[in-house]
Amino acid sequence: xxxxxxxxxxxxxxxxxxxxxxxxxxxxxxxxxxxxxxxxxxxxxxxxxxxxxxxxxxxxxxxxxxxxxxxxxxxxxxxxxxxxxxxxxxxxxxxxxxxxxxxxxxxxxxxxxxxxxxxxxxxxxxxxxxxxxxxxxxxxxxxxxxxxxxxxxxxxxxxxxxxxxxxxxxxxxxxxxxxxxxxxxxxxxxxxxxxxxxxxxxxxxxxxxxxxxxxxxxxxxxxxxxxxxxxxxxxxxxxxxxxxxxxxxxxxxxxxxxxxxxxxxxxxxxxxxxxxxxxxxxxxxxxxxxxxxxxxxxxxxxxxxxxxxxxxxxxxxxxxxxxxxxxxxxxxxxxxxxxxxxxxxxxxxxxxxxxxxxxxxxxxxxxxxxxxxxxxxxxxxxxxxxxxxxxxxxxxxxxxxxxxxxxxxxxxxxxxxxxxxxxxxxxxxxxxxxxxxxxxxxxxxxxxxxxxxxxxxxxxxxxxxxxxxxxxxxxxxxxxxxxxxxxxxxxxxx
Amino acid sequence: xxxxxxxxxxxxxxxxxxxxxxxxxxxxxxxxxxxxxxxxxxxxxxxxxxxxxxxxxxxxxxxxxxxxxxxxxxxxxxxxxxxxxxx
Numbered sequence: 308x309x310x311x312x313x314x315x316x317x318x319x320x321x322x323x324x325x326x327x328x329x330x331x332x333x334x335x336x337x338x339x340x341x342x343x344x345x346x347x348x349x350x351x352x353x354x355x356x357x358x359x360x361x362x363x364x365x366x367x368x369x370x371x372x373x374x375x376x377x378x379x380x381x382x383x384x385x386x387x388x389x390x391x392x393x394x395x396x397x398x399x400x401x402x403x404x405x406x407x408x409x410x411x412x413x414x415x416x417x418x419x420x421x422x423x424x425x426x427x428x429x430x431x432x433x434x435x436x437x438x439x440x441x442x443x444x445x446x447x448x449x450x451x452x453x454x455x456x457x458x459x460x461x462x463x464x465x466x467x468x469x470x471x472x473x474x475x476x477x478x479x480x481x482x483x484x485x486x487x488x489x490x491x492x493x494x495x496x497x498x499x500x501x502x503x504x505x506x507x508x509x510x511x512x513x514x515x516x517x518x519x520x521x522x523x524x525x526x527x528x529x530x531x532x533x534x535x536x537x538x539x540x541x542x543x544x545x546x547x548x549x550x551x552x553x554x555x556x557x558x559x560x561x562x563x564x565x566x567x568x569x570x571x572x573x574x575x576x577x578x579x580x581x582x583x584x585x586x587x588x589x590x591x592x593x594x595x596x597x598x599x600x601x602x603x604x605x606x607x608x609x610x611x612x613x614x615x616x617x618x619x620x621x622x623x624x625x626x627x628x629x630x631x632x633x634x635x636x637x638x639x640x641x642x643x644x645x646x647x648x649x650x651x652x653x654x655x656x657x658x659x660x661x662x663x664x665x666x667x668x669x670x671x672x673x674x675x676x677x678x679x680x681x682x683x684x685x686x687x688x689x690x691x692x693x694x695x696x697x698x699x700x701x702x703x704x705x706x707x708x709x710x711x712x713x714x715x716x717x718x719x720x721x722x723x724x725x726x727x728x729x730x731x732x733x734x735x736x737x738x739x740x741x742x743x744x745x746x747x748x749x750x751x752x753x754x755x756x757x758x759x760x761x762x763x764x765x766x767x768x769x770x771x772x773x774x775x776x777x778x779x780x781x782x783x784x785x786x787x788x789x790x791x792x793x794x795x796x797x798x799x800x801x
Numbered sequence: 802x803x804x805x806x807x808x809x810x811x812x813x814x815x816x817x818x819x820x821x822x823x824x825x826x827x828x829x830x831x832x833x834x835x836x837x838x839x840x841x842x843x844x845x846x847x848x849x850x851x852x853x854x855x856x857x858x859x860x861x862x863x864x865x866x867x868x869x870x871x872x873x874x875x876x877x878x879x880x881x882x883x884x885x886x887x888x
Binding site: 319321322323325332397398399400449450451452454455456457459521522523547670673674677678685686688689690692693700701703706707710712 | 860861863864866867868870871872875876878879881882883884885886887888
C-alpha cells in the first residue's frame with residue numbers, strides 16, 4: 308500500500324540588478340534574503356549536520372566535500388520561516404523551499420506564498436540600493452545563454468520500493484509530462500537543435516538518464532538520497548527535471564499527477580512496457596515539438612507520441628483507482644489530466660489559459676502578430692523573460708492573471724495566509740509553531756529536527772523523523788501547555 | 802480516453818488570446834459538457850461577429866497593457882541577463 312505523498316518544491320530564482328555594472332549575484336542574494344524580516348527567526352542556524360547531498364540512492368556514498376558554512380555565514384544565508392519554509396542563498400541564487408504538504412492544492416498555495424515572500428524582500432532590498440538601480444527576480448530556469456538553475460520537487464516514498472523500479476517506471480513519465488508541465492521557452496540553448504519555441508525551460512540541459520549531479524551533466528532522474536526523515540522507512544525522491552511554473556493549474560496538475568504515479572509505482576501498478584529507447588534524446592524532441600505530434604521510439608519497437616504515452620499512464624491510473632479509496636483531489640486530477648491530454652491531442656492551443664507553455668506561446672504569438680515581430684526579435688525574448696518577473700505590476704503572468712486570462716486554482720486569501728502560517732497536517736506545523744512561539748530560543752533547524760538553546764543548558768535537539776507527525780492535531784495541546792521553550796522541552800520528555 | 806467537446810474551437814488567429822478566457826467561461830457555465838456549437842449561421846452568426854468585435858477590443862487592450870509594461874531596451878536587457886548556473 309503506497310504511503311502518503313508528502314511533498315514540496317525548491318525553487319531557485321533568477322536574480323539581476325538593473326543598471327548595476329558591478330552586479331554581484333551572491334551579495335545580492337544575501338541582501339535579498341536578509342531583507343525579509345520575521346523578527347522571531349533572525350538568528351537561527353540551518354542545521355547542516357543533518358544534510359548529506361552526497362548519498363546516492365543506488366546505495367553508495369559519493370566522495371566529495373560537504374558544504375558547512377561558519378556560524379555567521381550560516382545565519383546570513385539561511386532563514387527558516389514561521390510558515391515552515393526555508394528561504395536561503397543557494398550558490399548564486401535565492402531559493403525558496405516550501406514547507407511539507409500532503410496534497411497538490413496546498414502545494415500550489417505554498418509555492419505561490421513563496422513568490423510573494425521573495426517579492427516582498429525584493430521590494431525591501433531595493434530601498435537600500437543606489438538610486439537608478441533596481442533588483443529584479445525571475446521565477447524561471449534559464450538565462451537563454453546556456454546557464455540553468457533549478458526548480459525541484461520532492462516526494463516522500465517508501466524505502467521498500469527499489470530505486471531501480473522507480474527509475475524504470477518514471478523515466479518515460481518524466482520525458483513526456485512536459486506536454487502539460489513545461490513553462491515554455493523562446494529558442495534553444497546548450498547546443499540543442501535550433502527552434503523557435505519549446506515546451507520546457509529545462510529540457511535542453513538534460514544530458515544523462517540517472518545520476519547524482521544537479522549542476523553539470525544533469526540527469527533526468529536524480530539519485531540524491533536525503534530522506535530528511537527516518538532513513539529505514541523512507542526515501543525522498545528529488546526531482547530536478549521540472550520547470551518553474553507560474554500557472555496555478557499547471558503546478559497543481561504537475562505535482563498531483565506525479566504524486567499519483569509515484570503511488571502507483573509503490574503499489575506495482577505500472578504494468579505496461581513503456582520504456583523509451585533514448586530518453587535523453589526524447590526529452591529534447593518532446594520539448595521542441597509544440598504541435599505535440601512527434602513519435603518516440605520505445606524499446607518494444609512501438610512508436611508513441613508524448614501525449615499517447617501520458618495516455619497510457621492515465622489509463623493505468625484509472626484502473627489503479629478502481630481498487631482503492633481515492634481522495635476527492637485525486638478524482639479531480641484524473642478528470643483534468645484526461646481533459647488536458649484530449650486537448651493536447653486535438654490542439655494544444657486550447658489550453659491557452661491553463662498550461663504555462665501554451666499561455667506563454669499564445670501571448671507571444673498575439674504580440675508578434677500585432678507588432679509584426681518574429682521569433683528572433685529582442686521584444687519576443689523579453690516577453691519570455693518577463694512572463695516570469697515577480698513584480699505584480701510588470702510580471703506578464705500576473706498581468707494575465709489580473710485580467711482573468713488564466714485559470715486560478717487557489718485564492719489570494721489562501722496564499723496570503725500561507726505567507727505566515729504553515730500547513731496544518733505535516734511536521735511543518737510544529738516547526739513553524741516553534742519558530743513563532745519560541746523563536747528566541749530556537750538554535751538551529753533542519754527539515755527533520757529543531758534544536759533549542761535554553762539559558763546555559765546544553766543544546767537540545769528534537770527529532771522529527773516522521774513527516775506526518777507534528778501536525779496541528781498532534782501538537783496543538785502541547786503548544787497550549789508549553790508557554791515557554793523550557794516547558795516545551797520538559798513536556799516533550801515526559 | 803473519452804473526448805470532451807465542451808471547448809468551442811476558435812480558429813480566428815487574431816483572437817487567439819482572449820478567446821481562451823471566453824471559452825473557459827463557457828466551459829464553467831456549461832459544466833455538463835453541453836457546449837454551444839450551433840452558432841455558425843443566422844442570428845447566432847451575427848452574435849458571434851459582435852462578440853468577436855468585443856473580444857478583439859479586449860485583446861487590443863491586453864496587448865496595449867503588455868506593451869506598456871514591457872521592459873524598454875529589450876535587446877540590451879536580455880543581453881545583460883546572465884546567470885550563474887545553479888542546480
